[in-house]
Amino acid sequence: MLNSRYLVPHExxxxxxxxxxxxxxxxxxxxxxxxxxxxxSNEKFCRWSCLN
Known part of the structure; x- marks a missing residue:
């Protein structure tokens, strides 16, 4: 009885x-x-800043 009671929550x-x-x-x-x-967003910003 004790074993089964303790096993259930453990499982x-x-x-x-x-x-x-x-x-x-x-x-x-x-x-x-x-x-x-x-x-x-950093890559897009870098491309945008490089183009301008």
């Missing part, structure tokens, strides 16, 4: 990612996205 923790890992993964995705946007 749930293993199967479901914790909230912190999900948040950190989303944060990493956003930082990558923002870096790409900044890179793209």
């Amino acid at each position: 749930q923790q293993l199967n479901q990612p914790s909230r912190t890992t999900v948040l950190s993964a989303r944060f990493n995705e956003w930082t990558l996205h923002i870096q790409m946007v900044f890179k793209f």
Whole structure:
């Protein structure tokens, strides 16, 4: 009885990612996205400034 009672929440923790890992993964995705946007805008700005 004790074993089964303790195993269930442990299995749930293993199967479901914790909230912190999900948040950190989303944060990493956003930082990558923002870096790409900044890179793209910088390249466009450089081309525009070079043309003028």
